[in-house]
Amino acid sequence: MAASGYSEIPGVYSETPRPLANLRRTLRTYKTCIGASMMVVLVLVLASTLSVLISQGLDEDGPVDPQSVPANLSLVTLMAVPWPRRDENWYINRWKRSCTRLPDDPRRHQYQPDPNNPDDPEAPEWTRPDNSTYPEGDTWNWNRHPDQLPDWSSQDVSSSLSEGSKEEEQKTMTESELDRRNLSIPVGSAAYRHQHAFRKTHPLATNMSRLGYSMDRASCVMRDRMNLSRETSSFDARWIGDLTPSPYCDRSKLRPRPAPCTAGARYRSVDGTCNNLKNPSWGASFTAFRRAMPPDYGDGISALRRAKDGGELPGARTISNVVHINRMEDSQSYSVLTMSWGQFVDHDITLTALSKGKRGESIPCCLSEVRNNPTLRHPECAPIALPRDDPFYAAFNQSCLEFVRSAPAPKCHFGHRDQLNQQTAFLDGSALYGTSTKQLASLRAFKDGLLKSQLTLDGRQLLPPSKDPKDGCNTDEQYKYDRFCFLAGDPRANEQILLTIFHTIWARQHNQLAIILKDLNPDWEDERLFQESRRIVIAQIQHITYHEYVPSVLGPKFMRHLGLSPQGDGIYTTDYNPEFHPGIANEFAAAAFRFGHSQIQGLVQKIDAPEKNVDFQQLSTIVFNPFSLYDTGTMAEYVRGQVSQHTGAVDTYFTSQVSGKLFRGDEKFGLDLVSINIQRGRDHGIAGYVRARMHCGLAPPSNFSDLANDMDAGALESIKKVYNSVEDIDLYTGGLAERPIKDGLVGPTFACILADQFLRLKRGDRYWYETDEKPQAFTEAQLHELHRTSLARIICNNVPELGSIQRWPLRMYETGNPRLPCSSTSIPRVDLGAWEEGDI
Incomplete structure (x- = not known):
């Protein structure tokens, strides 16, 4: 000073x-x-x-003044609907008692209607209005009655399963032939980085997906045998037969069954199991994504969504070119750190498994040998066609973007395709600690509660090195100088340097906590030190997310209405509800929470504090390029840049750095993230934008003009140019085109999906940091200190060369949000003295 x-x-x-x-x-x-x-x-x-x-x-x-702007009116609508919203789990629970799953017995209604019995599917518990706006007679929603299924026999079931197995064998033969011919995605290409370094898929997920694929194909066979409609196939085929004795339900081929749950466990499991004692697998890693809305597959089972008229939807790249143009509008209030924190949170709760070939190799879909020989085309290929006159790719003679479908989740019943989440659903630091005991063990030092790290020559602590030369990140040039990419609990930690910095900061935070706790409690063993440090880190991540990030996304008023705001001053919450399924919704992971991609800036700012030099780098140059973190001062330069640079506004505009140059490395072109997001939504059977509006209680449009109150005028005009029907609009595109709700970042449809998920992650987490349930509850004094957690202090404490930061770093420096020295008492500190045990 x-x-x-x-x-x-x-x-x-x-x-x-x-x-x-x-x-x-x-x-x-x-x-x-x-x-x-x-x-x-x-x-x-x-x-x-x-x-x-x-x-x-x-x-x-x-009530809000009726003359308020549409953004306020949409918020009023959202605040009037019941929360959480009904989902597929609700539908199954409602009707499972009335449905048999016995072979040779298609009779379904096995209950005596009794309005006084809450389990009766016609009781008030199930039939009260949920304020959704589906038109009268619309049955493609969770409020429907199951369809009457035709008679089936055990032969129908066994034959369908057999045909599904044969199709899986044929797929395996195709994979073997691709392997024999050495046909795969070129190493070092953008698609290779995407599938190997970013969308890494665990061998367990690959094995599970083989059962999933067989069951999907068997479901298609059963649909044809029984002449089921698309609706019946999607909603009610699950009630056909009892498949428990079949190989498709072989527990040895699925994720390991959770050990018996201990109700009095102080620490949460690393894989998310046993958080819910009644449903131990809810929110666990390697389980299927939850369905917030009924899926929309072209064939009711697994085919990509079709247009309203039954034809093809407009190509994903065409939509990207017309609607999501390369133009950036800056947010006036939020810093780039907002985007980075959102990505860190996303990677803590979602990691979709990708379909893989033999030995876990990537599947080529665009190679000329594959495109010219139908026998080599893998059934999980869904490549993105590029227009001949594409304004960017045509110059490079490209006509196809690699796209392989997400791995199908296994299931013990017929019905629609689901996808696998490899992360735990809970906001539990799994991006830092991993999702299995084996992975966690590989990250621990097993001394004094510490995580593994590597020290630079000047004593800075970095993440441990990843020395796999084929991990899609390491390079020969850096490898020979012993500069490696990094290991973390999430395999995407190296994807972009701003994300790597957050991983490093939290690993440092864990180790700082362990050192202080060791000093306070010298008799604590390594395991106690580790688990208590992990427990505090998770609490701090939860507090920052719900105190600083989610209010920015949803707005403080909506937060208060939903009861999402942290309590403060050591006050406990008592709103844990074991009936709230915390699983990540497919619509959240594949569409709504991808809103952050529109916040990405094409140029990343660095600021050298001593010289006050400002430098910019193209985003594509720092993707899978974390090596500069070995250099002194680099981390602080990027953090200064992040908190001083406006993030992009949430809208339909994208930088060309992600809409054509994503993961390009040294090449002139890369992937288009926008096209991938649109195609991924269709791959996952995500309902269209209009169906999502109705699910959320918003007015259903009958034409494009009906969306004028909620959508940006320019975006709506572009949407009208590319879609034939308003019902064809993809959820991702429609959600981004909406004007933000009052004091929020996203429009009402995305706000609905995000709010429902963040509500479930808080109230459906038995280990939520503010719980009063013992033994996992913090003491009142400890919780009081945790409520003092701030992102500014976490960053200052773990990037000591930073020097200063604004009080609320997700927001830009301005009046009311001063930039303060890290030594400032205005940035509160957490006193770990509350964790000291024994006599003082």
């Missing part, structure tokens, strides 16, 4: 700034005139303030 009272970094104020002498002299000279003027201003301000307070009081306690 300079002697004058100002810091050496412009805009950063000390706790006691130097008095302004010139201003004081001016005030003395004109004090009479200034005093009179101030009196007038004061009267006007008081009158205005009183008016505002009255209007705010009405806004808080009563």
Whole structure:
């Protein structure tokens, strides 16, 4: 701190700034005139303030003025619907008692209607309105009654399963032939980085997906044998037969069955099991994504979604070119750190498994040998066609983008395709600690509760090295200098350097906690030190997410309405509900939470504090290129840049760095993230935008013009040019085109999906950091300290060369959000003295 009272970094104020002498002299000279003027201003301000307070009081306690802007009206609609929203789990629970799964017995209704029995599917518990806006007679929603299934026999079931196995064998033969011919995605290409370094798939997921693929094909065979409609296939084929004795339900080929749950376990499991004692696999790793809305597959089982008229939807790249143009609009309030934190959270709760070939290799879909020989085309290929006149790719003579479908989740029943989430659903630091005991063990030092790390020559702590030369990240040039990519609990940690920095900061935070706890409690063994440090880290990640990030996305008013805001001052919550399924919704993972991709800036800012130099790098140059973190000062330079640079606004516009150059490396072109997102939604059977609106209680449009109140005018005009029907709009595109709700970042449809998920992650987590349930509850004194957690302090403590940061780093520096020295007492500190045991 300079002697004058100002810091050496412009805009950063000390706790006691130097008095302004010139201003004081001016005030003395004109004090009479200034005093009179101030009196007038004061009267006007008081009158205005009183008016505002009255209007705010009405806004808080009563309905919003009908003349409010559409964004406010949409928020009123969302606040009027019941939460959480009904999902597939609700539908199954409602009707499972009334459905048999016995071969040779297609009779379904096995209950005596009794309105006083809450398990009766016609009881008020199940039939009360949920404020969805499906038209009268619409049955493609969870409020429907199951269809009457035709008679089936055990022969129908066994024959369908047999045919499904044969199709899986044929797929395996195709994989073997591709392997024999050495046909795979070229090493070092953008598609290779995407599938090997970013979308890594665990061998367990690959094995599970083989059962999933067989069951999907068997479901298609059963659909044809029984002449089932698309709707019946999607909703009710699950009630055909009892497949428990079949190989498709062989537990030895699925994720390991969770050990018997211990209700009194103090620490959460690493794989997410036993969080819910009644349903131990809810939220666990390597389980299927939850369905918030009924899936929309072209054939009711697994084929990509079709247009309303039954034809093909517009190509994903065509939509990208017309609607998601290469233009950037900056957010006025939020920093690039907002995008990075959102990605860190996303990687903590979602990692979709990808279909793989023999020995886990990537599947080629665009190679000329494959495209010219139908026998070599893998059934999981869904390549993205590029228009001949594509404004970017045509110059490179490209006509196809690699795209392979997500791995199908296994299931013990007929019905629609689902996808596998390799992460735990809970916000539990799995991006840092992994999702299995084996993976966690590989990251631990097993000494003093520490995580493994590597030290630079100047004593800086970095993540442990990944020395696999074929991991899609390491390069020969850096490898020979012993500079490696990094290992973390999530395989995507190296995807872009801003994300790698967050992984490093939290690994450092864990080790800082372990060292302090060891000092406070010298008799604690390694396991106790590790688990208590992990427990605190998870609590701090949860607090920052719900105190600083989610309010920015949903707006503080919606947060309060849903009860999502942290309590503060050591107050516990008592709203855990074991009936809330915490699993990540497919619509959340494949569409809504991808809104952050529109926030990505094409140029990434760095600031050198001593020289105050500002430098920019193209995003594509820092993707899978974390090696500069070995250099002194680099981390602080990027953090300064992140908190000083505006993030992109949430809209339909994207930088060309991700809509054509994603993962390009040294090549001139890469992938198009927008096209991938649209295609991934169709791959997952995600319902269209209009169906999502109705699910959320928003008015269903009958034509494009009906969306004018909720959508940006320019985006809507572009959407009209590419889609034939309003019902064809993809959820990803439609959601981004909406105007944000009041004080939020996203429009009402995405806000609905995100709110439902974040509500479930809080109220469906038995280990939520504010719980009062023992033994997992923190003491009141400990919780009081955890409520003092802030992202600013976490960053300052773990990037010591940073020097300063704004109080709320997800927001830009401005009045009310000053940039402060890291030594400032205005950035609260967590006192770990509350964890000291024994006599002082």
